[in-house]
Amino acid sequence: MTFPVLPYFPADTAICPKLSLVGQVIIPFVPGTTTTESVTKYSTAAHYDVNLDYTSTTVDEKTIDQLLQLYNKGVHNVFAPAAVASTIASKIPNARLVFKVNTVAEAAALKAHQVALTSAPPSADALKQLSGKSVFVFFAEAAPVPTSIPSWIKSGATVVIKASDVTTNYDSPAPGKTPLIDYIIPALTTDRADGLYATVVTNPYDQALGLVYSSKQSIAEALKNKAGVYQSRTRGLWFKGATSGNTQSLVGIDADCDGDCLKFIVEQTGAGFCHKSTTSCFGNIKGLSGLETVLQDRLRNAPVGSYTKRLFDDEKLLSSKIREEADELIDARSKDEIAWEAADVLYFVLARCVKSGVTLEDITKNLETKSLRVTRRKGDAKPKYAAETERRDAEKKAAAAAALRAERIIGPNDRIIMQRVNADTSSAQEVAACLQRPIHTSADIMSLVVPIVERVKQEGDKALLDLTAKFDHVVLDSPVMKAPFPASAMQITDDVKKAIDLSFNNIWKFHEAQMKKDTLVVETCPGVICSRFARPIEKVGCYIPGGTAVLPSTSLMLSVPARVAGCKDIVFASPPGKDGKLTPEVVYVAHKVGAKCIVLAGGAQAIASMAYGTESIPKCDKIMGPGNQFVTAAKMFVSNDSGALCGIDMPAGPSEVLVIADKYADPEFVASDLLSQAEHGVDSQVLCIAVDLSEKELDALDDAVDEQANKLPRVEIVRKCISHSTTLQVKSYDEALALANQYAPEHLILQIKDAEKYVDQVDNAGSVFVGAYSPESCGDYSSGTNHTLPTYGYARMYSGVNTATFQKFVTSQTLTPEGLKSIGKAVMDLAAVEGLDAHRNAVKIRMEKLGYLPRHR
Numbered sequence: 001m002t003f004p005v006l007p008y009f010p011a012d013t014a015i016c017p018k019l020s021l022v023g024q025v026i027i028p029f030v031p032g033t034t035t036t037e038s039v040t041k042y043s044t045a046a047h048y049d050v051n052l053d054y055t056s057t058t059v060d061e062k063t064i065d066q067l068l069q070l071y072n073k074g075v076h077n078v079f080a081p082a083a084v085a086s087t088i089a090s091k092i093p094n095a096r097l098v099f100k101v102n103t104v105a106e107a108a109a110l111k112a113h114q115v116a117l118t119s120a121p122p123s124a125d126a127l128k129q130l131s132g133k134s135v136f137v138f139f140a141e142a143a144p145v146p147t148s149i150p151s152w153i154k155s156g157a158t159v160v161i162k163a164s165d166v167t168t169n170y171d172s173p174a175p176g177k178t179p180l181i182d183y184i185i186p187a188l189t190t191d192r193a194d195g196l197y198a199t200v201v202t203n204p205y206d207q208a209l210g211l212v213y214s215s216k217q218s219i220a221e222a223l224k225n226k227a228g229v230y231q232s233r234t235r236g237l238w239f240k241g242a243t244s245g246n247t248q249s250l251v252g253i254d255a256d257c258d259g260d261c262l263k264f265i266v267e268q269t270g271a272g273f274c275h276k277s278t279t280s281c282f283g284n285i286k287g288l289s290g291l292e293t294v295l296q297d298r299l300r301n302a303p304v305g306s307y308t309k310r311l312f313d314d315e316k317l318l319s320s321k322i323r324e325e326a327d328e329l330i331d332a333r334s335k336d337e338i339a340w341e342a343a344d345v346l347y348f349v350l351a352r353c354v355k356s357g358v359t360l361e362d363i364t365k366n367l368e369t370k371s372l373r374v375t376r377r378k379g380d381a382k383p384k385y386a387a388e389t390e391r392r393d394a395e396k397k398a399a400a401a402a403a404l405r406a407e408r409i410i411g412p413n414d415r416i417i418m419q420r421v422n423a424d425t426s427s428a429q430e431v432a433a434c435l436q437r438p439i440h441t442s443a444d445i446m447s448l449v450v451p452i453v454e455r456v457k458q459e460g461d462k463a464l465l466d467l468t469a470k471f472d473h474v475v476l477d478s479p480v481m482k483a484p485f486p487a488s489a490m491q492i493t494d495d496v497k498k499a500i501d502l503s504f505n506n507i508w509k510f511h512e513a514q515m516k517k518d519t520l521v522v523e524t525c526p527g528v529i530c531s532r533f534a535r536p537i538e539k540v541g542c543y544i545p546g547g548t549a550v551l552p553s554t555s556l557m558l559s560v561p562a563r564v565a566g567c568k569d570i571v572f573a574s575p576p577g578k579d580g581k582l583t584p585e586v587v588y589v590a591h592k593v594g595a596k597c598i599v600l601a602g603g604a605q606a607i608a609s610m611a612y613g614t615e616s617i618p619k620c621d622k623i624m625g626p627g628n629q630f631v632t633a634a635k636m637f638v639s640n641d642s643g644a645l646c647g648i649d650m651p652a653g654p655s656e657v658l659v660i661a662d663k664y665a666d667p668e669f670v671a672s673d674l675l676s677q678a679e680h681g682v683d684s685q686v687l688c689i690a691v692d693l694s695e696k697e698l699d700a701l702d703d704a705v706d707e708q709a710n711k712l713p714r715v716e717i718v719r720k721c722i723s724h725s726t727t728l729q730v731k732s733y734d735e736a737l738a739l740a741n742q743y744a745p746e747h748l749i750l751q752i753k754d755a756e757k758y759v760d761q762v763d764n765a766g767s768v769f770v771g772a773y774s775p776e777s778c779g780d781y782s783s784g785t786n787h788t789l790p791t792y793g794y795a796r797m798y799s800g801v802n803t804a805t806f807q808k809f810v811t812s813q814t815l816t817p818e819g820l821k822s823i824g825k826a827v828m829d830l831a832a833v834e835g836l837d838a839h840r841n842a843v844k845i846r847m848e849k850l851g852y853l854p855r856h857r
């Protein structure tokens with residue numbers, strides 16, 4: 001309970017610190033003038049509440065804003081005439097208001113909980129009508145009537161008195177002034193025979209220092225001297241510290257709920273409160289304030305070279321520690337970890353405060369002020385911090401994924417098996433880490449690729465030859481081989497020729513079936529005929545990878561649909577071998593499809609040469625084909641450069657496969673499919689989602705992977721790829737398909753019972769291989785579907801290469817007069833909405849001539 005006396009200070013600058021020892025003051029509110037500073041200067045630094053007296057009988061929006069700000073800076077209550085208080089309450093929902101009225105009857109009629117009586121002094125009996133309300137007897141204007149004060153206070157009212165009418169100088173008060181003690185004693189009771197009041201002494205953080213006793217005189221002396229003065233039961237008036245030197249500065253006094261126990265809030269100096277030289281009579285104070293005391297002492301006395309000294313002297317060290325500990329706290333999970341990390345954070349934060357002279361009391365007061373806010377911020381983090389948290393989360397995800405991969409380096413003597421993760425018992429973060437791709441087209445790659453592209457753009461063939469020498473370690477005379485291609489460059493075996501021819505035919509058939517030959521015609525309204533027809537893209541570039549393995553199959557996958565679509569100029573690009581020659585199968589395919597030339601270059605430089613053209617290489621309108629991260633980044637770069645005016649198919653990077661396998665799947669089949677993509681490159685990724693497999697069945701899968709992998713010539717690549725590849729155990733098919741859709745694999749293989757049934761549930765995948773006898777390799781070469789497919793999860797929004805990739809679609813329309821009549825008005829109305837009069841006119845003129853609209857000259 002705060003003492004039921006509220007000193008009124010007519011000017012906010014004149015607040016008497018001694019009177020405010022009772023815990024509250026009231027100052028006038030002046031519209032437009034009372035600033036938040038005039039409130040914070042008391043409310044955040046001192047131990048008393050600041051109330052405002054609003055005297056005007058009107059209130060405008062500007063003043064409401066001003067009040068809002070003042071509330072939010074810690075103003076306790078605003079006393080206002082009842083009508084004004086109602087207006088404020090309607091504008092500021094949680095405003096703390098005391099409704100000023102003249103009479104007890106008016107107060108009783110109000111719904112408000114806090115009321116102030118401003119005129120005729122009420123009798124104690126009349127006050128009883130207001131039980132249940134907080135009542136203030138407002139004597140700020142008139143001189144108080146001291147004889148009534150005890151009865152008001154005893155009735156539970158708080159007396160608002162002019163500060164100038166009160167004094168702490170109790171023994172020789174100036175004429176007309178009432179000693180403050182006279183307002184305090186009526187609020188107290190005691191059942192002790194000696195009439196003393198039990199008094200709890202606390203520090204400013206409400207920590208008990210000890211129990212003492214007070215008398216009317218000791219309290220009056222304490223108020224007068226603003227010091228700890230008590231009544232010893234054996235030695236009379238006791239000025240604490242008078243002999244020991246451990247004095248106390250009094251910062252506030254208070255009473256308990258029924259007034260039979262006092263509280264003195266003090267700042268203790270010297271060894272402590274207790275005569276045994278401990279901080280309190282209950283021993284030394286621990287916790288945060290104990291730590292604060294230690295740190296304050298260290299700030300003054302820390303030995304040179306000690307860690308605490310370094311911490312105080314080295315701003316960067318202290319800031320870094322706060323950040324580091326805050327991060328660790330964010331990452332902590334168990335109760336123990338959180339407590340541990342929170343303690344570290346508090347230690348360094350407190351060191352920062354102590355160093356800057358900020359005390360726990362300042363922080364507590366600040367917290368109290370914030371709790372008084374009437375309009376609260378939404379609580380969202382500022383965008384900068386939200387973005388930072390997201391960035392850090394992404395970094396952590398990547399680091400977690402990297403850590404998982406890093407943990408698993410499959411050594412030459414280790415079994416080549418995938419890591420196993422049970423999706424049902426792992427955290428979402430752990431599962432997500434398994435679904436992270438090993439490599440991204442990041443800013444780092446772009447910073448390598450952009451200079452390469454720019455060089456080719458500027459220097460053409462010369463740059464191409466230099467970069468081929470640098471990256472492919474072969475010095476060429478010319479970067480291009482033009483058609484007709486010499487027979488010597490396409491020497492291949494009959495079997496391979498037959499294989500290419502068979503594959504060519506199947507790819508042709510499937511892509512020709514996709515060909516949109518017929519013009520699409522729709523009459524949308526009578527006389528309005530809309531149509532759409534396809535046209536081939538004239539000049540297309542086909543990139544055929546050749547880094548870790550040359551892929552003639554890719555030349556088929558790109559050039560056959562190009563030919564089906566009717567593209568005029570087909571340009572191939574593929575890195576030359578160390579002997580400076582192209583793979584003969586690639587040249588054979590180029591010859592078969594009638595390609596115009598083959599660029600003997602790989603990587604970003606090959607893409608740039610086709611995007612911008614060089615002295616010897618024709619510029620292409622669109623570039624298709626897969627490749628490593630340099631190729632993919634260069635494709636993305638040129639497609640964004642309006643100077644290149646060059647489209648691309650999609651980001652088709654390192655190969656990947658996700659196999660969903662159940663207990664009906666043959667582990668050897670599953671292993672072979674996983675390894676067929678693992679052998680592409682160390683940055684490939686293969687995943688198996690095992691549906692309800694037992695440990696024994698999972699072991700069989702591991703055995704099959706290990707056995708087959710060790711027999712492969714590219715086992716070294718496979719070993720590295722399998723290191724970052726995972727078998728995820730799930731319980732159900734639905735779960736498996738949900739994870740597959742989340743990953744959006746380039747290839748999805750369903751080795752499950754009734755596989756066909758689940759195709760409907762596939763939302764995101766480049767190409768699906770359904771059932772035990774549909775290995776992914778068939779799609780790579782010969783079945784007819786295309787193997788140039790979106791990776792990195794781009795299957796969520798891109799399709800694989802298809803015939804339409806090499807086409808563009810043109811729409812056309814024909815309107816008859818009847819057609820114009822059907823839609824003319826709608827066009828004119830919409831053009832008017834957009835304020836585009838020329839658009840409107842184009843229809844209006846025709847409609848007028850046709851007689852559908854009256855002519856306007």
Ligand SMILES: NC(=O)c1ccc[n+]([C@@H]2O[C@H](COP(=O)([O-])OP(=O)(O)OC[C@H]3O[C@@H](n4cnc5c(N)ncnc54)[C@H](O)[C@@H]3O)[C@@H](O)[C@H]2O)c1
Nearest residue numbers: 471545546547548575602603626627628654655680788789
């Ligand atoms: N998504 C698909 O549809 C699909 C299809 C087939 C292949 N692929 C993938 O294509 C990729 C082919 O990659 P690849 O490396 O074997 O062949 P690539 O032809 O894509 O890249 C080789 C070229 O990269 C350049 N290069 C190498 N190191 C470089 C460096 N440090 N800086 C700049 N340039 C550098 C060289 O010029 C080299 O010619 C594989 O990851 C494979 O999985 C994907």
Ligand SMILES: N[C@H](CO)Cc1c[nH]c[nH+]1
Nearest residue numbers: 551553554655656780787
């Ligand atoms: N699997 C690759 C697509 O990611 C294509 C390919 C070509 N040769 C063998 N495989």
